[in-house]
Amino acid sequence: MRELEVIERLRRIAKAPEARGLLDDVATLDTLVLTHDTIAEDVHFLSHDPPASVGWKLVAVNLSDIASKGASPLGALLSLTITGPGDWELDFLDGVEAACESYGLSLIGGDTIGLPVGAPRVLGLTAIGRSGEHVPHRSGALLGDELWLVGTVGDAAAGLALLEENQNADGPLVDIYRRPVPQLEAGRILAPHAHAMMDVSDGLLLDARRMADASRCAIRIELDRLPLSSAFVAERGQSLDSRLFAATGGDDYALLGVFPAKFNPATLSLPSGTRINRIGSIVGAGPRLVLTFGGESIELPEKLGFEHESFDTRRLSSSKLGHRP
């Protein structure tokens, strides 16, 4: 597979410790964390997606990586292609601006280039955050720790499924698919207590397995404990199948944190409305992922989430749209 060769080649180039082997959500420099995501039309977003929502999402998914390291948004450099007639780019920038304003991210530079009409749009953002005193990586999970999830899973995947049936679909599930909310404040408050943390973008199971890989541990997820929104349950119920859909759908931008057993989120001043739930534990050496439902072991589904031709694990889970070549 050419992609794997390319990624292998990149890993060989990226030898500096700041690169963290291209295995974490972010690179670190001084007190800064840095991440870059690129999205392409017909690959990571649909041509008929509202351009403002594409702009919002590009910013929000980068900020989700910043959030997962407990960092605060600082600045961003935008790479914008301009193509075709119409106001697509201006509308896209409305979404970029709204997200930047909402989360206190300053646009400080970047580049625009023209592309031939008809070429797919390619949009990139380098986001920079100021880290707190402790930057939790993926690799710190220890035997006996517990696994917590901030936010819910499945909403965005359910919203995308609605849009695939009907591109005019709307409602809360479509909204969360289009306008994900980075858990910045929760991430900042939780990071000092976390042994490991990352954001869930490609599917809870896939991202949990990545954490198990990085921490060389066995992670058990209890599917009964998955937090599901009322809108999700109303649309898809909460059967085992629905829970597996939610756990593999991706685009959640929830935070997956590993904390010591004594951790009690009630002692922290998390933002009002924060959903934080224990969903599993670190149960042994690994890397391994174990699922249970109703106290019984469940076989892992064939697809844990959306794998990417990415040399890091920091790209948009929206690349799972199924429009990838």
Add this chain to the structure above:
Amino acid sequence: MRELEVIERLRRIAKAPEARGLLDDVATLDTLVLTHDTIAEDVHFLSHDPPASVGWKLVAVNLSDIASKGASPLGALLSLTITGPGDWELDFLDGVEAACESYGLSLIGGDTIGLPVGAPRVLGLTAIGRSGEHVPHRSGALLGDELWLVGTVGDAAAGLALLEENQNADGPLVDIYRRPVPQLEAGRILAPHAHAMMDVSDGLLLDARRMADASRCAIRIELDRLPLSSAFVAERGQSLDSRLFAATGGDDYALLGVFPAKFNPATLSLPSGTRINRIGSIVGAGPRLVLTFGGESIELPEKLGFEHESFDTRRLSSSKLGHRP
């Protein structure tokens, strides 16, 4: 013009002081300088350009911005699209690695995405440098200062012209077009003495006018003083026309510095072989650009260099390739 609207919109978003109004070569954060350039196939480089030279050039032109601020290379995030059959990406990465190794730049992160076969490749790099004690901007030129150029102009444009005649052309002019050399060490040594500094990427006259704009001054360039390489003179001579070609061709990655009248580069330990020449002066209020040749005033050519659909002035001068849509 849509592009201008987009750029205007971006300027309105980029209100933070670190953005420097999107008017400088770099953004600044703490002791870091940051720049991002994106290049696209058939826009900024030719499909038949050797991929390793495209990789080298993407790194080198970003480093030229770092050099122009007297900063030292630190880290980079790469955005790489993967498309089509063949080893293009691996060969491209050979060039990226060679440039990173040559200049001590660590690849610390980034993103790869798949694109449909046939879509133009889009490649981006965010380069980060550590600034010295003084970061010269474009805006510091003062009446009575003198204008100096580090490097030569015209070589790359002459090399591109040779390639446009014959895509198998070779020789020193083609080499410098394909493998520009960022003036990092000279930039680092000169920056503490400079009132203003930038790199020449889009054409000396265009970039000098940008400096005049930022510093609100009148800059006089004496075309007789332009440093031309032996290879350039052998190919194109040194008539006024040749000098205007060299002054507007771009892709030079020379440094344009404004220094006080007492400045004497002979007192500095510039790298062996550094060509540094006084080519003009700050002669009054502006913004204005004035040309002379043989002591006589010369009318400005219609095209000063290669204008871009860029919201900053920090993009690849290779976007002048004339293959832009």
